[in-house]
Amino acid sequence: MVLQRLRHSEFRSKFYLSRKDVDYARAKGKDTIQQHAHELLAGRIGAAQPRNDGKQTPMRGHPVFVAQHATATCCRGCVAKWHHIPQGRELTDDELGYLVAVVMAWIEDQLRRHP
Template sequence: MVKISDKDWDALKKKLADDGRLEKFILGEPEQEYVTSRGMEILRLHATDFVNKRLAPAKPKNDGRQTPTKGHPVFIAQHACGCNDRSAVEEFFGYEKGRELTEDEVDIIVDTILRWIDEHLDT
């Protein structure tokens, strides 16, 4: 499993802050309860499944509209982290549209989602 480096995470957070995403999305109480009741390893499984099904294909179904903005902590984190559709992935991660994401790229996106969630839990 590949992880996002601290340097890359800091650079991504700056891009996201400049875009206004970091201030726009928060984990509400229900989402935080979801995370704490299930744990980060279950969330990793959910995030991996969502990314593989909704982002990783070269031409994802309903690209640009495939990720809800509520209903699951991973969905909120995807929007906050710029990995909610392939245009955002290209903009924030540099992974070009029109080709399937590699396993390492999926791992980096999933790790990014989980880091954001971890940093936004009220603990």
């Protein structure tokens, strides 16, 4: 899976959820975080030409933002490089669902690692 490849990236492997992010994710629950992931990814990288592409995803402030950088779902260039989804067109529902699933798998792995 792509998460295994991402773990070998020096840059991507530096990301982790802070205690605050872990607490937030646990308080909100998986369904809510997944809904946030869907909304954030659709709004930030779903368009054919996202606004400020390459700079639109904050590095912190929400567990999904951190996960986007860790999973290379932060901009369309990273999505093309790591997930082989071409730039220049809107994401399909299936592609968006796949990217959300990758983000959620990373978040769930992070939650398992935190006591």
